Amino acid sequence: MSFANISLLHYLANIVDILVVWFVIYKVIMLIRGTKAVQLLKGIFIIIVVKVVSSFLQLQTVEWITDQALTWGFLAIIIIFQPELRRALESLGRGNIFIRLGSRIEKEQHNLVDSIIKSTKYMAKRRIGALISIAKDTGMEDYIETGIPLHASISSQLLINIFIPNTPLHDGAVIIRGNEIASAASYLPLSDSPFLSKELGTRHRAALGISEVTDSLTIVVSEETGGISVTKNGELFRDVSEERLQEILEKELVTQVETKKSFFSRFKGGHKK
Known part of the structure; x- marks a missing residue:
């Protein structure tokens, strides 16, 4: 084997190494999302930032304290989160950790669909104007920031209540991100399309406008x-x-999650044979 081939294999191995690490980090983040471990990670990140700053400024006492916190902190984490770590390792051993994650996301998506169906049915019968935009892969932070932040659990009752006429939040768009209502009364960009019927109002122009600049479903x-x-x-x-x-x-919203869950189920079943 030539030196060029060895270098190429080494290069590919490094790429695979990085991708595997990022994949594991991503799955860990998805696993602990919404749990108390997220706050713990934020605290660790703050300690690391303080350590870097104190090292740069040569604050020896502060640096020594952060070193001790990091050294003994990991031991404390193992003790505090021993039940959670044991369950995670058991799930990993049984091979169902990704399936359970997929099941949770699938349940959230079904709840989102049911909430939107029930709320739109209620509002359509009573002619209550509504504008609901569901963020997908493209970020919508700029539009979320124009409204009132809610970060609330999704329910048909809350969606209906937001759009009741003459209430503070009814004018504007509700933006749903992930498994939460991120904001209400948000402003969306209006479409300049000349093909849009003149009889359609601002809500329809805003819905079409946001669909032209993001992959959201509105x-x-x-x-x-x-x-x-x-x-x-x-x-x-x-x-x-x-x-x-x-x-x-x-x-x-649901089919892609079910497809991924089915893939992991077949993968797990294949190892059992």
């Missing part, structure tokens, strides 16, 4: 007609039935 309930519309990838689908809306939501 639902509109018309205040004038009670009709339900959906926008995605710069396209507007008007007068969508409740059945069609459920099909779209399940396809866009």
Whole structure:
């Protein structure tokens, strides 16, 4: 084997090494998301930052304290989180840790779909105007910051209550990110499309506008007609039935999660044979 081939293999091995480490870190973050371990990680990060700053400024006492905190802190973490670590290792040994994670995400997505269906059905019958945008891969932080931060659990009751006329949050968009309502009364960019019907109002223009700059899925309930519309990838689908809306939501939000869960289930089953 030539020296060039050895160098290429070494280069590829480094890439694989980095990808594996990032994958493990990502899965760990997804696993502890929403648990008390997140606050612990924030504390560790702050200690590391203080250590770096104290080392740079030659603050010897502060640096010694942070060194002690890091040295004994990991032992304390093992003791404090011993039950959680044991369960995680047991799950890893049984090979179902990714399946359980997929099941949790799948449950959250089903709850999101059910909440949107129930709330839009209620508001459409009573002609309550609504604008709900669901963030996907493209970040929507700039638009979330224009509204009132909520960081609330998703429910049909809360969505309905937000859009009740003459309430402080009804004017604007609700933005859903992950498994929470991130903000209400947010401003979305208006579409400049000349093909948009003149009879459509600001909500529809905002829904189409956000779909032109992000991959979000946006639902509109018309205040004038009670009709339900959906926008995605710069396209507007008007007068969508409740059945069609459920099909779209399940396809866009649930199917991909179920596919990943099925993959890990088959992978696990293959090792049992």
